[in-house]
Amino acid sequence: MIEGKEICKSFDGFPALDHLDFHVPKGAVYGLVGPNGAGKSTLLRSCMGIFKVDKGNIFVDGEEVFENPHAKGRMVFIPDEIFSFRTADILEMKKYYQSIYPKFDEKIFEGLRECFPELSEKKHVRKMSKGMQKQAAFWLAISCRPEVILLDEPVDGLDPVMRRQVWNILLEEVAKREMTVLVSSHNLRELEDVCDHVGFLSKGKMVLEKSLESLQGSISKWQMAFEGDCPGFENIDIMHHSDLGRVHTLIIRGGLETVRKKIEAYHPLFLDVLPLTLEEVFIYEMGGEDYAVKEFFTE
Amino acid sequence: MQSKNSLLSKALIKKDFTRFWPVWAVELLGLLMILTGIVSNLNYTIRDYGYVNLEDFMMPVGGITILFSLITAVMVFGYLSDKKEAYLVHSFPVKRQTMFWSHYVAGFLMVFVPVFLCFVCYAVCIPVRAEDFLFLFVVFLQIFAGSFAAYNLACVSMLLTANKLSGMVIYLVFNGFVYGIINAINFMGEFMVYGTSNDLLSYELYSLPMHILTMFTPLAFFNVQIVTVEMVKKHTFAFQWAWQAFPSFFILIPAVLFLVAAYYLYKKRAIETAGDMLAFSWAKPVYKAVFTFFSSLLFVLFILTVGNYGYSYQSAYAVRFQIVFLMILGATLGYFAVTMILNKTFFIWKRLRWFQYVLPAAGMLLVLLGVKAAGAFYVYVPDAEQIDFIEIVQGYEDENMYSGGGHLFFQKSEEIKTLEELTRECIKEQKERSSGKYADDIYQVYYHLKDGSRMDRSYEIDTKTDSVKKIRKYCYNAGIVTHSFMDGTVANTQVDVSDGKSEFTKTWSHTSSYDDAKVTMNDVPDECGSILYEALKQDEKEGHIPLSYAEKPDRKGTLYNVHFEISLVEKSREKYGEMEEETEPRFLDFYVAEEHVHTIKAIETLIKEKKLVNQAGLS
Numbered sequence: 009m010i011e012g013k014e015i016c017k018s019f020d021g022f023p024a025l026d027h028l029d030f031h032v033p034k035g036a037v038y039g040l041v042g043p044n045g046a047g048k049s050t051l052l053r054s055c056m057g058i059f060k061v062d063k064g065n066i067f068v069d070g071e072e073v074f075e076n077p078h079a080k081g082r083m084v085f086i087p088d089e090i091f092s093f094r095t096a097d098i099l100e101m102k103k104y105y106q107s108i109y110p111k112f113d114e115k116i117f118e119g120l121r122e123c124f125p126e127l128s129e130k131k132h133v134r135k136m137s138k139g140m141q142k143q144a145a146f147w148l149a150i151s152c153r154p155e156v157i158l159l160d161e162p163v164d165g166l167d168p169v170m171r172r173q174v175w176n177i178l179l180e181e182v183a184k185r186e187m188t189v190l191v192s193s194h195n196l197r198e199l200e201d202v203c204d205h206v207g208f209l210s211k212g213k214m215v216l217e218k219s220l221e222s223l224q225g226s227i228s229k230w231q232m233a234f235e236g237d238c239p240g241f242e243n244i245d246i247m248h249h250s251d252l253g254r255v256h257t258l259i260i261r262g263g264l265e266t267v268r269k270k271i272e273a274y275h276p277l278f279l280d281v282l283p284l285t286l287e288e289v290f291i292y293e294m295g296g297e298d299y300a301v302k303e304f305f306t307e
Numbered sequence: 308m309q310s311k312n313s314l315l316s317k318a319l320i321k322k323d324f325t326r327f328w329p330v331w332a333v334e335l336l337g338l339l340m341i342l343t344g345i346v347s348n349l350n351y352t353i354r355d356y357g358y359v360n361l362e363d364f365m366m367p368v369g370g371i372t373i374l375f376s377l378i379t380a381v382m383v384f385g386y387l388s389d390k391k392e393a394y395l396v397h398s399f400p401v402k403r404q405t406m407f408w409s410h411y412v413a414g415f416l417m418v419f420v421p422v423f424l425c426f427v428c429y430a431v432c433i434p435v436r437a438e439d440f441l442f443l444f445v446v447f448l449q450i451f452a453g454s455f456a457a458y459n460l461a462c463v464s465m466l467l468t469a470n471k472l473s474g475m476v477i478y479l480v481f482n483g484f485v486y487g488i489i490n491a492i493n494f495m496g497e498f499m500v501y502g503t504s505n506d507l508l509s510y511e512l513y514s515l516p517m518h519i520l521t522m523f524t525p526l527a528f529f530n531v532q533i534v535t536v537e538m539v540k541k542h543t544f545a546f547q548w549a550w551q552a553f554p555s556f557f558i559l560i561p562a563v564l565f566l567v568a569a570y571y572l573y574k575k576r577a578i579e580t581a582g583d584m585l586a587f588s589w590a591k592p593v594y595k596a597v598f599t600f601f602s603s604l605l606f607v608l609f610i611l612t613v614g615n616y617g618y619s620y621q622s623a624y625a626v627r628f629q630i631v632f633l634m635i636l637g638a639t640l641g642y643f644a645v646t647m648i649l650n651k652t653f654f655i656w657k658r659l660r661w662f663q664y665v666l667p668a669a670g671m672l673l674v675l676l677g678v679k680a681a682g683a684f685y686v687y688v689p690d691a692e693q694i695d696f697i698e699i700v701q702g703y704e705d706e707n708m709y710s711g712g713g714h715l716f717f718q719k720s721e722e723i724k725t726l727e728e729l730t731r732e733c734i735k736e737q738k739e740r741s742s743g744k745y746a747d748d749i750y751q752v753y754y755h756l757k758d759g760s761r762m763d764r765s766y767e768i769d770t771k772t773d774s775v776k777k778i779r780k781y782c783y784n785a786g787i788v789t790h791s792f793m794d795g796t797v798a799n800t801q802v803d804v805s806d807g808k809s810e811f812t813k814t815w816s817h818t819s820s821y822d823d824a825k826v827t828m829n830d831v832p833d834e835c836g837s838i839l840y841e842a843l844k845q846d847e848k849e850g851h852i853p854l855s856y857a858e859k860p861d862r863k864g865t866l867y868n869v870h871f872e873i874s875l876v877e878k879s880r881e882k883y884g885e886m887e888e889e890t891e892p893r894f895l896d897f898y899v900a901e902e903h904v905h906t907i908k909a910i911e912t913l914i915k916e917k918k919l920v921n922q923a924g925l926s
Contacts, residue, residue: 059579
C-alpha cells in the first residue's frame with residue numbers, strides 16, 4: 009500500500025532520511041519505532057506529501073504522493089501537535105474538512121459522536137485540552153474515510169480509556185475497510201498490542217523492518233544457569249548478556265529451536281524462555297546502533 | 308474537492324474570506340470614514356473652487372490600500388510561518404498551484420472589494436456629471452494598478468520568508484529601497500569626492516535605473532507617479548489624464564512580474580522552513596549583504612548626525628577617515644545583527660568562525676575601494692577628450708549683481724585641457740578643506756560632452772585659495788570673448804551699457820550699486836558691440852583687466868558696466884538637440900574703471916555719436 013524507495017531528505021545538510029526503504033502492506037498497522045531524531049516524523053510528513061523528498065520515491069497504491077491530490081485525498085494525517093483555526097469549533101472544522109476531502113462521510117461523523125461524549129461541538133477547538141483536541145482530530149480524520157491514516161504520536165495526551173476507545177475505532181476501520189495505519193510512537197507497549205508490522209529507524213535509516221510475529225520469533229530471551237563458569241557461547245548471536253550470580257539472562261538473535269539446541273549443547277543446569285517485549289527488542293536492537301542505555305555515576 | 312487541474316478552491320477562498328473578516332472590515336471602515344470626511348466638505352469645495360479635487364480622495368485611499376495589501380498578504384500566506392498550520396494545510400489533497408491562487412484571490416478580493424465599494428459610494432454621493440465618471444474611473448484604475456503592485460510585492464515578501472515579521476520588514480525595506488539607493492549613492496558620492504550636483508540622480512547614468520527602481524516600488528509610485536485628476540464642473544480635462552494617467556499604468560508590468568515571482572516562490576518553497584526568517588537558502592547571503600551594507604550607511608549617518616561632526620554633504624570628504632572607520636564598524640555590527648536575526652539567537656559568537664569576524668570589515672573595505680577605483684559613483688571631472696566645451700559659472704553670495712552668476716565658455720582643446728587640470732587642482736585643494744569652514748563661493752561647471760549630454764558639477768570654493776585664483780586668472784587670460792563672442796560661436800550679440808540706476812534695462816536687473824556710473828544705454832546696435840569689444844581687448848592688452856572674473860570689482864571705482872547678452876544657447880541648441888530651455892541667454896559683465904581708458908573713450912564716442920542712448924537722461 010505504501011512503499012518508499014531510497015528516500016533521502018536532509019535539513020540544512022543534516023540527513024534526516026538516508027536512503028530509506030520501507031513497505032507497508034495494505035490493511036496493516038505499521039509501527040514506526042526509533043529514538044528521538046531518528047526521522048519518524050520526517051518520514052510520516054514525507055509520506056503525506058508535506059515534505060518533498062530530495063531523492064527517492066514514495067508511492068501509495070502505486071501513485072506518487074507529492075502534489076497528487078488524488079493520492080492525498082485517500083489519506084489523512086494526524087500530527088503530534090494538533091492545529092485548528094483560531095475561532096473554529098468542531099462543526100466549523102467539519103465543514104472545512106467536508107469541502108476538502110472527497111469521501112468525508114456525514115453519517116460516520118454523526119455515528120462517532122457518541123464515541124467522544126466529552127467533546128462539545130460548539131467549543132473552540134483551540135480552547136480544548138490537548139487530549140480533547142486529539143479526540144477531535146480523530147473524529148474528523150475517521151469521518152474522512154481514509155484508506156491510509158498516518159499518525160504521529162497519536163494517543164499522546166489521551167487518558168487510558170480514550171486510548172482504548174481510539175484504538176478500537178482504528179482497528180475496527182482496519183478490519184472493516186482494510187484501512188492502512190502508519191503510526192509512530194514511543195509507547196512500545198501500546199504498539200505491541202496493535203501493530204502487526206514494525207519498522208525500526210535509526211539515524212534516518214531503516215534498521216529493521218518485520219512483521220511483529222517474525223520479529224518476536226527471531227529474537228528471544230533466555231534464562232539459564234551453569235554448574236561452573238558461563239561458557240563462551242560460540243556460534244550464538246548474543247545481543248545482550250546479563251547475570252545475577254550464576255543465573256544468566258541472554259537476548260539471542262535466531263530461531264527459537266535452533267537457539268535452544270545450541271544452548272543445550274553447553275549442558276545448562278536449567279534453561280527457560282522468557283517473553284520478550286517490543287520495548288526490549290527496541291532497546292537491544294538500538295543498543296547495537298550505539299544507542300544503549302548508559303549508566304551514569306556520580307561521586 | 309477540486310478537480311485535478313482546478314486553479315481555485317472555493318473552500319480555501321471562503322475560509323480565508325471568513326477567517327480574516329476583520330481585515331477587510333477594518334479596511335472598508337477606514338475607507339468609508341475617509342469618504343465621509345471628503346463628502347462632508349464637498350459642498351464647500353465645489354462652492355469655493357468650482358470643482359472636486361480627486362487628489363484629496365486618492366492619496367488616503369492609496370495609502371490605506373497599500374497598508375492593507377501588506378496586512379492581507381501577511382494574513383493569507385501567514386500560515387506558512389506556522390509549522391503546525393503549514394503541515395496541516397499541506398497535508399490536504401490540494402495542489403500547490405490551487406492553494407496559491409486560492410489564497411491569492413482571497414487576499415485580492417479582501418483588498419479590492421472595499422476599495423471598489425468605496426468608489427461606488429463616492430460616485431453615488433457626489434454630484435458628478437456623466438463625463439466625470441471617466442475621471443473617477445481613471446483614478447480607480449490608478450489606485451487599482453498601484454495597489455495591485457503593492458499587494459503582489461507584499462506576497463513576494465511574505466513568500467520569500469517564512470516568518471511574518473521578516474516578511475513585513477522585507478516589504479518595507481523593499482519599498483524604501485529606492486530612497487535608500489538614492490541616499491546611498493549621494494552619500495558615497497559626496498564622501499568620496501568633493502563637490503556634488505543636486506540633480507546627480509536625475510540624469511546621467513543613474514536616471515534609467517532609478518526610474519526602473521521607482522516603478523518597482525509601490526510606495527515610490529504612489530508618491531511620485533499618481534496623477535492629479537480634477538473633476539471640473541465647467542470644463543474638461545481630457546488632455547490632462549491622457550498623458551498623465553496612462554504612463555502610471557506601467558506599474559502593471561512590475562506588478563505582473565511580482566505575481567509571477569510570488570507564484571514560483573510558493574511552488575518552490577520547502578514547507579519545513581515554516582518559522583524561519585527566510586524560506587530559501589540562496590536568499591540568506593543576499594539578505595545578509597544588503598542588511599550589512601545599509602546598516603553600515605545608517606550607522607555612519609547616525610553617528611555623524613548625533614556626534615555633531617559638522618557633517619554636510621559638501622564637507623564629507625574632510626572626515627573621510629572617520630567615515631571609513633564608522634562604515635567598517637557599522638558593517639561589522641550590522642553583520643552580527645543580521646546573523647542574530649537569521650539564527651534567532653543573541654549568542655552568535657559561538658557559531659561564527661574566525662574569518663566571519665573580519666568578513667564584514669574586509670567586505671566593506673573592498674566595496675569602498677572598488678567603487679572608488681571604478682569611479683562608478685561619481686566622475687567629477689570628465690576626461691578632456693570627452694568634452695566639447697566647458698561652461699563655467701561663478702557667483703558671489705554677497706552680491707546681487709548676477710542672477711546665477713556670469714557664464715564663461717571654453718571650447719578649444721587646449722583651453723579644455725588646461726581648465727580641466729586647473730579644476731582638478733582646485734578640487735584637490737578644496738577637498739582637504741576642514742569641514743568646519745564654509746566656502747563663500749559656488750563654482751559651477753557644465754561639461755558639455757561630445758555625445759551631446761551635459762554634466763553639471765557644483766563646488767563650494769574658498770576664493771582666497773591659490774587654485775581658485777589660478778582658474779579666475781586663466782578665465783580672464785583665455786579671453787572668453789575672443790573665443791565665444793567674436794569667432795562666430797556666439798551670434799545675435801546685444802550690448803547694453805548701464806549705470807545701474809533705478810532704471811532697468813531689459814537685460815540688466817541690477818539697481819543702484821554704482822553711484823559713480825554715468826550712463827544707461829539700451830538696444831545697442833551690433834556695431835557698437837564690436838567697438839566696445841575691441842576697446843576692451845585693447846585695455847586687456849595693456850594690462851588692465853576689465854572682467855569681473857579677474858577678481859571682485861571695486862564698486863566705487865566702477866564707471867561703466869558693459870553687459871553682453873550672448874545667445875550661445877540658441878546656437879548650441881541647434882547642435883545639441885536636447886539643450887534645456889532654462890540655459891537660455893548667457894550674460895557677460897565687464898566693470899569699467901578709470902584705468903580702462905580705451906573702453907571709456909569708446910563709450911563716450913558712441914554716446915557723442917548718439918549710437919548709445921542715455922536712457923536715464925544723464926550726460
